Amino acid sequence: MHIVVYCLDHPDVIALRRTHFAAHKARLETSPLHTVIAGPLTEPDGTIVGSFFLYDAHDIETVRAFVLEDPFNIAGIWKTVDIRCFEKRAGRC
Template sequence: MHFTVYCLDHDNMVERRLAHYEAHKAYLAKAPIRTIMSGPLLAGDQQTMIGSFFLYEADDIAEVMRFNSSDPFNEAGIWRTVDIRPFLKRVDNR
């Protein structure tokens, strides 16, 4: 099953986000679930990072929730909100 994870940062988190980026990247690399796609969400200026988006493949939502809760960005208090939802992929034009 696929799951989207949509995370919005607290205000003024760019420096904290960059300080934890290497730990976050290493954490994703050793994921027990498959990361299909991930990257930062951007503000209207198309440069300022304001959150994170992930598309995961996992057996169930509880597995994704456990993994996300231990993400270094989450543990550092960067994300203000985290929304995890099942996703049914119908089209993939990659």
């Protein structure tokens, strides 16, 4: 099952994001989840405003538990965290 995680940052957290980036990245690199794609959400000028993840997982609760323990979430960087199941109907793999 695919799970989409869409996180939007609080305003003015770029410095806080930089502070916690190494821990966030290390956690993702050692994740027990299969990450299909992940990266920052940006404005057209490149300003980071959030995070996007697409996981292939057995259940949404496993993903939810993993995401809520992310260093970015614990540090209060993400204002909103939306976690949804996703059904692929078009596109290439």
